[in-house]
Amino acid sequence: MSIAFIDLQAQRRRLGDSVDRAIAKVLDHGHYIMGPEVAQFETALGDFCGARHVIGCGNGTDALHLVLLAEGIGPGDAVFVPAFTFVATAEMAPLVGATPVFVDVDETSFNIDPASLEVAIRTARDAGLTPRMVIAVDLFGQPADYAAISRIADSHGLTVVADAAQAFGASLGAAKVGTLAKYTTTSFFPAKPLGCYGDGGAVFTDDDSAATLLRSLRIHGKGTDKYDNVRIGLNSRLDTLQAAILLEKLAIFADEIVARNRVADRYAQGLGDVVAVPKVADGAVSTWAQYTIRHADRDGLAARLKEEGVPSAVYYPIPMHRQTGYHAYPVAGASLPVSDRLSREVISLPMHPYLDPATQDRIIEAVRSSL
Numbered sequence: 001m002s003i004a005f006i007d008l009q010a011q012r013r014r015l016g017d018s019v020d021r022a023i024a025k026v027l028d029h030g031h032y033i034m035g036p037e038v039a040q041f042e043t044a045l046g047d048f049c050g051a052r053h054v055i056g057c058g059n060g061t062d063a064l065h066l067v068l069l070a071e072g073i074g075p076g077d078a079v080f081v082p083a084f085t086f087v088a089t090a091e092m093a094p095l096v097g098a099t100p101v102f103v104d105v106d107e108t109s110f111n112i113d114p115a116s117l118e119v120a121i122r123t124a125r126d127a128g129l130t131p132r133m134v135i136a137v138d139l140f141g142q143p144a145d146y147a148a149i150s151r152i153a154d155s156h157g158l159t160v161v162a163d164a165a166q167a168f169g170a171s172l173g174a175a176k177v178g179t180l181a182k183y184t185t186t187s188f189f190p191a192k193p194l195g196c197y198g199d200g201g202a203v204f205t206d207d208d209s210a211a212t213l214l215r216s217l218r219i220h221g222k223g224t225d226k227y228d229n230v231r232i233g234l235n236s237r238l239d240t241l242q243a244a245i246l247l248e249k250l251a252i253f254a255d256e257i258v259a260r261n262r263v264a265d266r267y268a269q270g271l272g273d274v275v276a277v278p279k280v281a282d283g284a285v286s287t288w289a290q291y292t293i294r295h296a297d298r299d300g301l302a303a304r305l306k307e308e309g310v311p312s313a314v315y316y317p318i319p320m321h322r323q324t325g326y327h328a329y330p331v332a333g334a335s336l337p338v339s340d341r342l343s344r345e346v347i348s349l350p351m352h353p354y355l356d357p358a359t360q361d362r363i364i365e366a367v368r369s370s371l
């Protein structure tokens with residue numbers, strides 16, 4: 001039997017016909033745009049994580065775009081982002097005319113390194129830019145170090161944004177992702193821990209006026225209604241069908257996070273003595289969007305796993321500061337050695353809540369014999 005990297009069909013089987021019924025309900029009422037399920041889902045997400053406001057939108061990239069627009073980020077502004085991330089984290093800053101400044105990451109958590117953030121703020125000032133925002137990423141499902149990031153951000157007047165596209169459902173101590181920064185963004189792309197059957201995203205904030213602004217910006221900068229346009233905005237709504245699907249998936253999500261952590265623990269036990277396995281900070285809970293190990297001969301390992309029928313993936317093979325579209329933007333100090341090294345060494349193994357022990361043993365055995 002072939003092994004799935006992420007087994008969405010297993011989840012579909014568990015959900016039974018509840019998703020089909022939810023879809024049929026939307027088809028019956030016909031409110032495809034901003035139907036009742038959108039507000040229901042926003043409320044359910046807020047209840048899940050404790051955020052005061054949840055604003056559904058088109059996808060996780062738009063969620064970041066909306067936040068940059070809400071904060072009025074533009075030309076001359078520096079937006080600090082980790083170099084080791086998915087492109088969308090960095091992409092929206094240049095889109096609004098601002099300058100992304102790439103920050104190195106921490107070797108253990110893969111998340112933005114607060115010491116490198118301080119260096120990057122000096123780099124930006126020296127380049128004549130105004131430091132405005134830091135977008136931390138909760139990479140592979142583990143929250144970034146928001147206490148340290150917020151201390152630095154406060155002393156330099158930066159707005160903190162959490163790009164939690166991979167980490168909705170995770171937590172730091174008693175605080176859940178969605179409440180760890182002024183703005184949190186997430187994605188419901190199908191392969192994310194909480195995924196829909198298409199594109200979807202959301203912004204979380206406790207700030208009342210920011211929430212009002214975001215609700216206007218997602219519908220063409222609307223005022224009292226959509227034909228009253230008081231600012232420049234986007235067309236970025238969460239589809240009613242996706243909200244209806246997500247409501248069903250959210251009902252089993254807490255249980256899935258427990259299952260993901262069980263799988264991660266089993267990998268750590270089975271592989272911790274032979275390869276660098278990921279570590280989660282004390283008091284943190286990860287959603288394990290990816291289970292990412294490190295090995296010096298990463299490409300050799302991937303090839304041998306493939307021969308054994310074990311799928312793997314590399315997130316991310318090229319750090320942002322070496323991407324063709326981005327290499328002209330500033331980096332913290334002279335270089336970003338950790339991001340460079342990780343992009344050569346990381347490899348992610350199959351990870352989803354329905355990975356059964358026998359299949360996982362096959363994967364663990366294949367990794368061990370490939371090393």
Ligand SMILES: *Cc1c(COP(=O)(O)O)cnc(C)c1O
Binds near residue numbers: 088163186199
């Ligand atoms: C997936 C992802 C995004 C973008 O989400 P989309 O819904 O695909 O637009 C942004 N940031 C990170 C870190 C991601 O993993």
